[in-house]
Amino acid sequence: MDLLDFKQSLQGATPPKNLNVYLNALWYDGKGDWKKAHDLVDGLSGTEAARIHAYLHRVEGDHWNANYWYRRAGEEMPACSQEKEWELLVGRFL
Numbered sequence: 019m020d021l022l023d024f025k026q027s028l029q030g031a032t033p034p035k036n037l038n039v040y041l042n043a044l045w046y047d048g049k050g051d052w053k054k055a056h057d058l059v060d061g062l063s064g065t066e067a068a069r070i071h072a073y074l075h076r077v078e079g080d081h082w083n084a085n086y087w088y089r090r091a092g093e094e095m096p097a098c099s100q101e102k103e104w105e106l107l108v109g110r111f112l
Contacts, residue, residue, distance in 0.1 A: 024108050040070050040111045044104060052077060065091045066111075073103055 019027075019034065024045070027034050033045040039058055047055040052074065059070045072087030077100055088095050096103050 019112060021105060021109055021112065024112065038111060040066055041108065043070050043074070044108050044111070047074065047077065048104065069093065070107065073100075073107060076100060076103070 024034075024041070025048070027045065028048045033042050037045065039062065043055040043058040045055075046052075046058065056071075056074050056078075059067045059074070062071075068087050068090035072084050072091055072093070072095070075081075075084035075087055076095060078084075081095070085095060096106075098106070
C-alpha cells in the first residue's frame with residue numbers, strides 16, 4: 019500500500035485490514051473522526067505514539083499541548099500545512 023492507496027481507502031466505511039494503530043489513527047483523522055483517532059493513541063507510550071498525538075493536538079488547535087507531544091517525540095512542530103504533515107506521517111508509517 020502506498021499513500022495514494024491509503025487516501026483512496028478513505029472512501030470506504032472501515033479502514034483497511036492489517037494497519038498498525040498509528041495508521042488506523044491517521045485513517046480516522048483522514049475521515050474527520052478526530053476523537054476516534056485520538057482515542058487510538060491516547061495512553062500509548064513511545065515516540066511514535068507521541069508523534070501522532072502531537073499531530074492530532076495540532077489539528078485540534080491546541081498548540082500548547084501539541085508542542086508538548088512534539089517534544090516527547092523528539093521533534094518540533096513542522097512548518098508545513100496539517101494536510102502535508104498528515105501525508106508525511108502516513109508515508110512514515112506505511
